[in-house]
Structure formats: structure tokens, C-alpha cells
Amino acid sequence: MTETVEKDAYQAGYEFVVVANRLAVNRVTAKDGSTGWQRSPGGLVTALAPIMSSSGGAWVGWHGAADETLEPFDHDSMHLHPVPLSGQEVEDFYEGFSNGTLWPLYHDVIARPLFHRHWWDAYQQVNQRFAEAAAKVAAENATVWVQDYQLQLVPQMLRELRPDVKIGFFNHIPFPPPGLFAQLPWRHAVMKGLLGADLIGFQRESDAKNFQRAVRARLGFYIKSDRVFVPWEDDAAAPLEGFTADPARGTAPRQLSVPAEGTFRTSEATAFPISIDTDRIVELSNDPKIISRAAQIRAELGNPDTIFLGVDRLDYTKGIRHRLKAYDELLQEGKLRVGKHALVQIASPSRQGVETYQRLRDEIELAVGRINGEFDTMGHTAIRYLHHSYPVEEMVALYLAADVMLVTALRDGMNLVAKEYVAARRDGTGVLVLSEFTGAADQLRQALLINPHDIDELKAAIVQAAVLDREDEQKRMRSLRRQVVSHNVQRWAEEFMHRLHEL
Template sequence: MPQQSGYDFVVVANRLAVDRVTTEDGGTGWRRSPGGLVTALAPIMAQSDGAWVGWHGAADEPLEAFDHQGMHLVPVPLSEQEVEDYYEGFSNATLWPLYHDVIARPAFHRHWFEAYRRVNRRFAEAAADVAAQGATVWVQDYQLQLVPAMLRELRPDVKIGFFNHIPFPPPGLFSQLPWRHSVLRGLLGADLIGFQRESDARNFQRVVRHRLGYYIKSDQVFVPLDAPGPGEDASVNGLHADPARGTAPRQLTAPTEGGFRVAEAKAFPISIDTDKIVELSERPDIIARSQQIRRELGEPDTIFLGVDRLDYTKGIRHRLKAYEELLRDGKLTVGEACLVQVASPSREGVASYQRLREDIEGAVGRINGEYDTLAHTAIRYLHHSYPVEEMVALYLAADVMLVTALRDGMNLVAKEYVAARKSGQGVLVLSEFTGAADQLRQALLINPHDVDELKAAIVKAATIDPEDARRRMRSLRRQVVSNNVQRWAEEFLDRLAAQP
């Protein structure tokens, strides 16, 4: 890899593409992260002299750049205070709830945003230092929304893409953000801004038009060359007035020659490493493990499965309420039915997540206390993270997958379940508020806020005609298998390369 001239393809993400592990001799080493993004981009990086810029996961620990399995890894240091303010604070207590329809109340603190701006600048500088002349730089997700414009200031020669892995809120919600203009200008530093759903791209375009007054045509945003950067306040420099302060923004008409650059904003629905899931689902040991799971649960007629991070956006409480009412109404019976709920630990240092865990575990304990029998349990609750092999075994064991998120950028678990069901059996109950619902139209689509509708879908999934279930699953699998994560990455990068 060319160390002197830089790297032709640079990924910038909050985390590096590797996890630190303990070796057999008690030392430490690195292992490639198992996520779909790394899986999709690692081969491209190997072919294109790639570098990955990100935090390595330990606070107050400077680390030199290093190479691992064909990737050049550039650690960005964060202090413990920056982790608290930039990551746990602004990223996950301000942006995350705001972008997920304010299911939880976002908190707005100026010192959080200052840390966010400072850390984004550090990521941008690291990317600028490592990128070759004319390189392609792909910035990932909501933690780094200021990076595109900062990077453009530092390196106007590079081509910049950004992909938002979570929803983008409608203008009415986004406008609550005190630093809305800085975030918009940060994103508009990219040549191509990707979103999970068409509605997310439209939300972004609407808020840009409303807040900044920029001209938009066919997904193209015409950004004035004299527009302020993400570090400047429009209310101070006066270039674009703020409607919230009593004046309208400068309305830009159709652009004439010069004075503008174009940023395109459109949807690129992300997917999964389908081949890997299918391969695992065919392994004899994983099939045997799935059969063992069913035996351990007492061979119920119907196993319902929920797999989520323990997050308030995932609708776990609504799912438990619906299941409990079905047991109470006699529509489901313990022994004939069992719910397996995997709730992976998430942000355990944040108070709201600690309260959510207490609520969920309290509900599970109450339901099991009321409906368990000596031979069977109503809900098998698992507060763990599991390797992908065990997850695929669970997918094979489950008759019904319950994805009841209140708001989700995509929800890849739904796609993994479908990919694993090569037999054509199994039913997916899917929230219409997930990005996956735009593509997986043959699932049983539900509004998770409507508990009665959710209950009806659960009963239908348990009693569905087998041929109807197979027809639906065949259609779902065609969609998932033909649109894997590698295709997603290629389509985004091809579109970015085509930008003028």
C-alpha cells in the first residue's frame, strides 16, 4: 500500500473495522469486526489501497496507525470526556432520539455539540491526512455529520460520500435541533448523501429547502459556493437568515452558470451479507443446533423470536404487551407457544437504557410468573450478544420472527431471518416503520403502536396456511438474495464516482 502518496479509498466511521481481542497467550490482538459494513467494504479496500479511519474503542489511549488483513487502520483518539459528550451525549442522547421520531426526549446541551464539532474536525483531519490526491472518501453515519464539509475545506480535491444508517426526521422534528444549520451544511459538504428510505431522502431535501432555501431538482441540491461552513453560525454571518428568528431564508432560483456545486441526496437501502447467512443456514451443525433449541424449549408448536438491541426504538415493550394479552385471552397457550427474546446489551452506562432494561426484565418476570408451567416457560429472555452461528440457529428454530420496531433505519435482522429460511417456511411480522418494510412487502406488515393489530398479526402468523406462508417467504427471499450488502456498496460507490 502506498504510504507516501496516501490511499485511494478511505472509509471514515465512528469505529474502526476491527475489535480488540485477547489472544491465547494472554496478549491482545485485533479481529475484523463481523458487521455487514466491514464485510462489504473490506474487499473494495483490498483492491483500492484502502484506509479506514475510526476510534478503536478505548478512551485516553493514543494508538499508531497499523495494517490488518489488507486494510490500513487509522485510529482517532478520544478522551473519556469526549466519549461522554460527543458519543453518549450529542450522538446518542441528542441525535439518536431526535432522528427516531422523538420516541424518547432528546437533550440539548451546548458543550455536547462543541465536543461533537471538535471530534468531527479530528476525524476530518485524519481522513485528509491519509487520502491520496483525488481519493474517494466515504463517511458513515450520524456521529460524523459535520465531517463532509470539514473535509471539503481541507481537501477540495477528494470525492466525498456520506451514508446515514438511521432515519432522517421530518422538518418539524429536525427543526428542534439548535444546531440544525451546522448539521445541514456539514452533510452538504458531500457529493452524494445516501439514506435508507426514499422518505428519509425527501425529509432531508425538504428541510434543506425550508431552512436554507437551496434550489433542489431531481435529488440534486444546488449548494452556493459562498455558503458558510459547518463551523459558522448563519445568524452571525447573515448569509442565510433563519425563519425561526422571524425572517425567511434566501430563496435560490434555478441556478445559472457558476456559483454552485451539486450535492445529490437519494436512497440506497442497505442489506446483509446474504451468502454468509445462507451458507450458515445449510451447515449440518447449525441445523442440529436449531433442532436442539426446539427440544430445549419443550417442542412447542410455534416459536416466536425477537432479536433486538435493548433500545427504546425497538418496540420490545409493545411486543411483550401484545404477547401477554394473547396469553390472558387464551389465544396463545404456554407449551403450544413460546417467545424467545434476545435483547443485546446496549449503552449500559446511559441512565435511560438502564431504566429500559429494568422495565423489560420486570415485564418478562411478571409474565413468566403468571403463565409459566412446570414444563414450559412463556418467555425465554436472553440478555446477551451471540455469535452469528447461534443467531442463524435461532432463525432456523423460530417459526415466526417478530420485528416490531417503533422506528428503524432498516432492521437487518428481518433480512437475516428471511435469508436463513431457504426451506420457504417461516413468517415475518414486520413493523411498517422499519426501512425493511419498503422492500419486504410480503411480510405481515403492522403498526406496532396498535397493540390489537399486532396481536392479530401474531395470531395470523401462528395459524397461517402453510402454502400462503411459503409463497410469502419465496417472494421475500428473492428480494433479499438479489440485493445483498455488496450490491448496496457497489451501487453507492458507482453513483459517487459518477458525480461531476
């Protein structure tokens, strides 16, 4: 076991520490060639910045450049503690284990996960480095909030280093059913790593239950009302006191009774669905410049009757191929017509060094080229495909320009694009076609919910969205907006922190 940190080393630390794969800032280069730092625009940073400011917070993460070591620095009321990664560690820990093993496994094995032992070795080493950095900057009895699947071992590693701190963990992606999770050779280590946290947050109730079922089946820990009773037992290979082998589950233990008082601690695993910075989106949607830009976008597309919009990171979990197939068939059948209807597909670059993503990009661009080659006219394009990332101002203009938002993810922890579209529709119009396999589907029940694997159902929803009665459209959107506006990302962070402190 890792030795605990000496108390004198952390007495002058920070009361609130966030541990994430990336820092809360991006490096920027000015026109004169000088470099500096700019706060990341993501919702997580937006949600936690006020807590950072009020409690004197620190953010631990990688700064984005391999083979470079930076000293800690301050920016926008935050203390930033960079964790260095070598080029080999980026390849093995991030591109390898995080995104070649965990990402596909946690997204229902849509792509085949790869299990390489040297990737796992790198994952452990990097998680240990993050845990040691957090232990170094946290004050006595501080609160530490660890973020996402890249750092699942950090809670337990940090607990061994700093048993005084309160630890939270939030998993931003789905957690797989126990049968799929069982494929992971290092499943026990990952579960015990997560159980080092006092509170483990998931996007959906089903994700929390999947984790609980995996813990019960594989570790045999007693669970009641989302509370996992974790025995004080260091030797993972030894039988736990009060447990016995269950022949039906191989060597997995099954608990016979509630652990005796004083022989365990508890870790709560429950759902805390994340949201967006709705105030910012609403503010931008009322900006005259952005409203004008939305009108310009419609004009550039030839002012069609219906603009369909897809906004995704270029990832095989997003269902872009299914969306293109459905749209293609509707054009073939004459139910959609170029000039009257237009699809804008934003595909933000993602993990361009990974072969799976390179193949996906080739497939999607080939499909778009074929569809456009068959259906384009001299004045109109069937699909406007854009392989770019855009600032939030341009995204809000696109949300305002689009009549229908298509979210066809095959598996998604939440999908914040769906919520951003709803927040931007300040006039109460617009239709959201939403995959039932997104976390957002649990909350946005008035969307047109679809199974993206069912191409006929997807096609029917696209056609329905294009001709939906205006009264029905507005009724649905009003309900969606009430949900999104009242449950913003600040509320998400506050509720998580409140529950963590209750524990």
C-alpha cells in the same frame, strides 16, 4: 475556515478511505493473555473489505478504548488509522450528543432528546479530528466514504481541508421530518456539514425527502431531481446572493430562481437501502452443525408448535415493550398457550452507561418476570429472555428454529435482523411480522406489516402468523427471499460507489 492540507502531505496516501465511528477491527485477548485484532463481523466491514483490498484502502475510526493513543497499523489488507478519544469525549460526543441528542431526535422523539451546548462542542471537536485524520491518509483525488450520524460534520470539514477528494456520506439511521429536525439548535450546521458530501445516502426515500425539505425550508437552497445546489458561500450568517427572507418562515431564506452557473456546486441526496451479507447467512443455514443446533433449541424449548423470536439491541426504538404487552394479552385471552407457543427474546446489551437504557432494561426485565411468574408451568416458560449478544452461527440457528420472526420497531433505519431471518429460511417456510416503521418494510412487502403502536393489530398479526396456511406462508417467503438474496450488502456498496463516481 480550516486551512487546506498541503499537497505534498498526501501524495502517498490511500485511494479509498472509510471514515466511521469505530474501526473495522475489535481488540481480542488470547488464552495466553496476549492481545491482537480481529476483523469486525458487521455487514459494513464485509461489504467494503473487497473495495479496500482492490484499491489499497484505509479505515479511519476509534479503536474502542478511551484515553489511549495508537499508531496506525495494517490488518487484513486494510490500513487502520485510529482516532483517539478521551473518556470525557466518549461521554459528551458519543453517549451525549450522538446518543442523547441525535438518536432520539432522529427516531421520532420516542424518547426526549437533550440539547446541551457542551455536548455540541465535543461533537464539533471530535468531528474535526476525524476529518483531519481522513485528510491525512487520503491520496490526491481519493474517494472518502463517511458513515453515520456520529460524523455528520465531517463531509464539510473534510471538503475545506481537501477540496480535491470525492466525498460520500451514508446515514444508517432515519432522518426526521423537518418539523422534528427543526428542534435541533444546531440544525443549520448539521445540514451544511452533510452537504459537504457529493452524495448523501439514506435508508429510505422518505428519509432523503425529509432532508431535502429541511434544506429547502431552512437554508433555501434550490433542489431539483435529488440534487441540492449549494452556493459557494462561506459566511453562514450572511444572506445568500439570489435569496430573500420569507416572512412565513421567519429568517429562513427562500430562493427566487436557479443559481447562476459557476455560483454553486451540487450535492445529491437519495436513497440507498442497505442490506446484509446474504451469502454468509445462506451458507450458515446449510451447515449441518447449525441445523442440528436449531433442532436442539426447539427441543430445549419443549418442541412447541410455534416459536416466536425477537432479536433486538436493547433500545427504546425497538418496540420490545409493545411486543411483550401484545404477547401478554394473548396469553391472558387464551389465544396463545404456554407449552404450545413460546417466545424467545434476545436483547443485546446496549449503551449500558446511559440512564435511559438502564431504566429500559429494568422495565423489560420486570415485565418478563411478571409474565413468566403468571404463566410459566413446571415444564415450560412463557418467555425465554436472554440479555446477551451471540455469534452469527448461534443467531442463524435461532432463525432456523423460529417459526415466526417479530420485528416491532417503533422507528428503524432498516432493521437487518428481518433480512437475516428471511435469508436463513432456505426451505421457504417461516413468517415475518414486520413494523411498517422500519426501512425493511419498503422492500419486504410480503411480510405481515403492522403498526406496532396498535396493540390489537399486533396481536392479530401474531395469531395470524401462528396459524398461517402453509401455501400462503411459502408464497410470501419465496417473494421475500428473492428480494433479499438479489439485493445484498455488496450490491449496496457497489451501487453507492458507482453513483458517487458518476457524480
